Amino acid sequence: MxxxxxxxxxxxxxxxxxxxxxxxxxxxxxxxxxxxxxxxxxxxxxxxxxxxxxxxxxAPGLIDLGAFVGEPGAEHRETIATASDAAAAGGVTTIVTRPDTTPPVDAPEIVDYLKRRARDTASVNVYPMAALTKGLAGHEMTEIGLLLEAGAVAFSDGPRSIPNARVMRRTMTYARDFGALVCCHAEDSDLIAGGAMNEGEFATRLGLPGRPKAAEALILERDVRLATLTGCRYHASLITCAESLDIVARAKKAGAAVTCGASIAHLTLNENDVGEYRTFFKLAPPLRSEDDRRALVQGLADGLIDVVVSGHDPQDVETKRRPFAEAEDGAIGLETMLAAGLRLVHSGDVPLGRLLAAMSTRPAALLGLPGGSLAVGAxxxxxxxxxxxxxxxxxxxxxxxxxxxxxxxxxxxxxxxxxxxxxxxxxxxx
The missing domain is CATH 2.30.40.10 (Urease, subunit C, domain 1)
Structure with a gap:
């Protein structure tokens, strides 16, 4: 710097x-x-x-809503310092960190620790996202009010959905009273158990177990209905298929406070890129069909998709250089989010202003953060x-x-x- x-x-x-x-x-x-x-x-x-x-x-610097930075507990994969260096090289000026660390970000003192580490080591802005449930276990809600006071900007259980609808409703009700944004991963853990890639003909040809799109649509439909019931501000962190877009569109039309995001990988790649068992393309949720990818791109162009994220999820060599079904999910993306997104601009599918809005202006508005604008005083x-x-x-x-x-x-x-x-x-x- x-x-x-x-x-x-x-x-x-x-x-x-x-x-x-x-x-x-x-x-x-x-x-x-x-x-x-x-x-x-x-x-x-x-x-x-x-x-x-x-x-x-x-243009305004990018704001990445939900990157895994490794601290605390997984510094061998990433640190706040290395993540912020990668972010800066990719035009990302603000990182919102995921809560699925070790220990998880479910207490005010951990939020404070992350803020201090960011102050001391980061070259970009870093804001922590806190856990929705204690230990990310999906059973008992966290102290949302205290976590907000400590500096958390949103709430999520990271790459896990909350399986119990009653717990989800209570958590949403509590979050509503504080005006907090609930960001959720939409996949039914039972339906995706053992799955390695998108369920369909291509997975069958490769002999790999699939993860059905229905697992995403089921949880998303439930969460949207609960958000409508409670009046909670709900954000679907990653949607990957046309069915999910339909659910979000209906909710928005009905006036629910529902938004959604998509990762740059799901907007620019599809299941065919897995090729001959290429584990760097093993993601969660998995890459979908080309039809679903095209639907996401159209959803972004139309403004139905509010936010584009990097999906930054670093994994070390040992966990990726394995047989496809055994390899860990995840790919890094902070440094490549903008460059990959510009593919959509050069193809004529998405205007530059719309892409930048989803990467800067809209995340800033959802989280109540400064930035996302070239206005005087910003x-x-x-x-x-x-x-x-x-x-x-x-x-x-x-x-x-x-x-x-x-x-x-x-x-x-x-x-x-x-x-x-x-x-x-x-x-x-x-």
């Missing part, structure tokens, strides 16, 4: 603000860690560092990206401690040139 100058003027930039719909060439002035001014003919009197963007896009959390720059990804050069990326060797188009947090440059592409 470089020391922030008193004033920085970004010139020759394509200013892209998804919050206001702005997309024009101009300049932007940063002063005291916030955006001080922007416009076509912006001028400043001496004392400002000049940054020539050379026509690259200047935090100077910014990314400069050449949306047309071609490059080939080399996993060994990624900054994440783990290297389990499904995009290794992929040809990408869109390179992050600079990432700024509170006016300070935390990453520059050399």
């Amino acid at each position: 470089t020391e922030a100058p008193a004033r920085t003027l970004f010139v020759n930039a394509r200013l892209v603000c998804p919050a206001s719909g702005l997309d024009e060439v101009g300049s932007l002035l940063v002063e005291g860690g916030v955006i001080a001014a922007l416009g076509r003919e912006l001028r400043t009197e001496g004392g400002a560092e000049m940054v020539d963007c050379r026509g690259a896009a200047l 935090p100077a959390d910014l990314v400069v990206v050449d949306v047309d720059a071609p490059w080939v990804l080399d996993a060994h050069r990624l900054r994440s401690k783990s290297k389990n990326t499904p995009f290794d060797g992929a040809r990408l188009q869109g390179r992050v040139l600079r990432t700024i947090v509170a006016g300070e440059t935390v990453y520059t592409y050399a």
Whole structure:
């Protein structure tokens, strides 16, 4: 991280603000860690560092809602420091961390520990998500009020759904009274037990047990109905199929406070990418069919999908270099989220502003966080990206401690040139 100058003027930039719909060439002035001014003919009197963007896009920094960072308990997979370095290289200026650590984030003192570790080691903003139930066991709700006071920004049981509908209803009711956002993984644990990839013809050909889409739709339907019953703010962390989109669409039409997210992997890859048992493509939920992927892309373009996330879930070599059915689920994604997402822009499926809204503006609004905008007075959390720059990804050069990326060797188009947090440059592409 470089020391922030008193004033920085970004010139020759394509200013892209998804919050206001702005997309024009101009300049932007940063002063005291916030955006001080922007416009076509912006001028400043001496004392400002000049940054020539050379026509690259200047946009709000990305906000990743729900990344696994390893601390505490899994520092061999990732740390807050290495995750934040990877995030900065990918244009992510804010990470919201998952609660499924060891121990889980189910007490105020653990939230406080994460905040202190982030303050001491992170180069980007880090906000903890707390557990919905104690020990992530799905039986007894956590002290949501105390966790909010400690600094938690949302509540989830990580990659697990709460199996008991009564517990889920009580938890939602309690969360509603605090205005808390409940983020849930939608998969029936009994239906997916033993499954290794999307259930269907391709899994049968590979001789692998499948995880049916119905497992997702069943839990999502239940949770949406409970959210409607309780008035809770409910966010489906990851949806992967057309059936789930239909459920969310009905809930939104009925006026329920329901939102949903999708991972960049599920938007840009499908079950065929598993190929000959390639374990870096083994995810949870699994990659679905091309029809489902196309439905997700259309849902993003239409605004039905609110948030795009990295799905960052680092795994070490020993847990991935196994037979497919035995390998751990998960892939890293902080550093590749934006570049992979730009595939959808270059294909003409999703406008750039809509993609950035799902990666910055909408997460900020859902969580009540600053950022996601180029408005005057907003935090100077910014990314400069050449949306047309071609490059080939080399996993060994990624900054994440783990290297389990499904995009290794992929040809990408869109390179992050600079990432700024509170006016300070935390990453520059050399």
